[in-house]
Amino acid sequence: MLRDKTIVLGVTGGIAVYKAADLVSKLKKQNANVEVIMTEGAANFVTPLTFQSLSHNLVHMDMFKELKNYDIEHISLAQKADVILIAPATANTIGKIANGIADNLLTTVVMASKAKIIFAPAMNTAMYQNPIVKENMDKLKNLGYEFIQPQTGLLACGDYGEGKMAEPADIVEYVISSFVKKDLIGRRIVITAGPTIEPLDPVRYMTNFSSGKTGYSIAKEAADRGAEVILISGNTPLIPPKGIEVVNVKTTREMLDAVGEYFDTCHVLIKSAAPLDYRPKTVSPIKIKKKPGEQDELTIDYIRNPDIAAYFGKRKKEQIIVGFAAETNNLSEYATEKMKKKNFDFIVANDVTQEGAGFKTETNIVTIIDKDGNSNDYPLMHKKDVAKIILDKVSNILKNRS
Structure with missing residues (x-):
């Protein structure tokens, strides 16, 4: 389904990072090339080696590392991406992108890319329903960014409510559908x-x-x-x-x-x-x-x-x-x-x-x-x-x- 497609997966810092590992595995089974960008917060939950082993690619983290060649990393990733998928997407990363802040490799790649951007939010219910977070998501939606609705369920904090990241299988289906021609709209x-x-x-x-x-x-x-x-x-x-x-x-x-x-x-x-x-x-x-x-x-x-x-x-x-x-x-x-x-x-x-x-x-x-x-x-x-x-x-x- 995703043969010859490059999915740049942005993994941000939240407990749902463990689902992102399964997500990489499922994307690979669809023959996608998966390039993983991890934020510093994400690496506190799961090591980069996990994603490197699953994606069969080096994991990208440091925007300021010494260049080994003229392939500037954030520009290269931005250009090769068919889709940039951010999962889990924290309130912090959503807020940065909504307000044009590019202070790490992931947000910089997003700013430099013309590819479709898809967020799979994951956060506490109160954060997800916070008016500021809602305003940031609405702003991004109006700009053409896409969001995969989170689930309602038991959260890591012990609360029950909206904000649980969508299941990896559902996210993969969403990504696949994003490549399907939309020739039946209005029918x-x-x-x-x-x-x-x-x-x-x-x-x-x-x-x-x-x-x-x-x-x-x-x-x-x-x-x-x-x-x-x-x-x-x-x-x-x-x-x-x-x-x-x-x-x-x-x-x-x-x-x-x-x-x-x-x-x-x-x-x-x-x-x-x-x-x-x-x-x-x-x-x-x-x-x-x-x-x-x-x-x-x-x-x-x-x-x-x-x-x-x-x-x-x-x-x-x-x-x-x-x-x-x-x-x-x-x-x-x-x-x-x-x-x-x-x-x-x-x-x-x-x-x-x-x-x-x-x-x-x-x-x-x-x-x-x-x-x-x-x-x-x-x-x-x-x-x-x-x-x-x-x-x-x-x-x-x-x-x-x-």
Whole structure:
């Protein structure tokens, strides 16, 4: 994700420095080049050797050390940085930068850089809520600096409140998203994901093997690209991406109603869910019991559920609708027929019998067919990469219409 990117990590003096070590490790796992600048206060908590071992680079601290060559350190770091991330960011460092003070290597690099600057604050609740600190953060935000919201929890001082540094995994996700093109700002995208369920009795239900991973990957990618995302999710244990609106549903009819709440005001509907086509005609009010005898059979009558995709395909005006087809044979034929019948702009089809392309996998092998007859086959890839391809196509359609 961060290959060929240089992250200059500013580590300032606070107990959350121990999290910064984990942060370096996670950034390296994303193939980032990490250059660490430590303040004198930070070195009182963790030694520079720790960060040197994790980053595989020398740690930078002294602005006034003897030059070994003409590579002036603070200018060199400022120029090579794709992002400067300050984590933990103390009230002291935030205040210095907000007021143009450059009295150590970190603040000097920040002043000399044109890179994106991201702060991950960490401090006592009273300090974080102090009007002066708030004023400094607001000033920096207005200048284009970015802040990762701290957590609320038990702090090192024993207090419980706001000011705990965000978790390293969340910070890494924020950094990754900062490199994603923001081509969907101002667009409202409704995404359905996961399976629906239909009850048989109070303790049993029917469903399918859909995991929701594709829909959740699309939701995250869309949010990273600036879209307003409404994720209408069926029954799945997946954790929704941050910063999106989530509507949880169970049955196909609930999913239909939920989409209906947002359809008229959305720009794009992405139907990656796998709603059940049928439901029991009658739901037993009590648990269905086994009958004695090995040859006994249970018969259940089913009726059709509403076809969500077809319903909104008929209602659409300017909306883009993306459909999905999970097939076991005649992939292109069935997918094309489905796309035309349900008035999709394009359809994402996969053969679930192929290894790596079925339900509950992290990968997929897809064919994308559009209403103009264009068809593109894609090799085995992670569902996150499939999401990028889908949204690239959505973005191009939106650009061509504007």
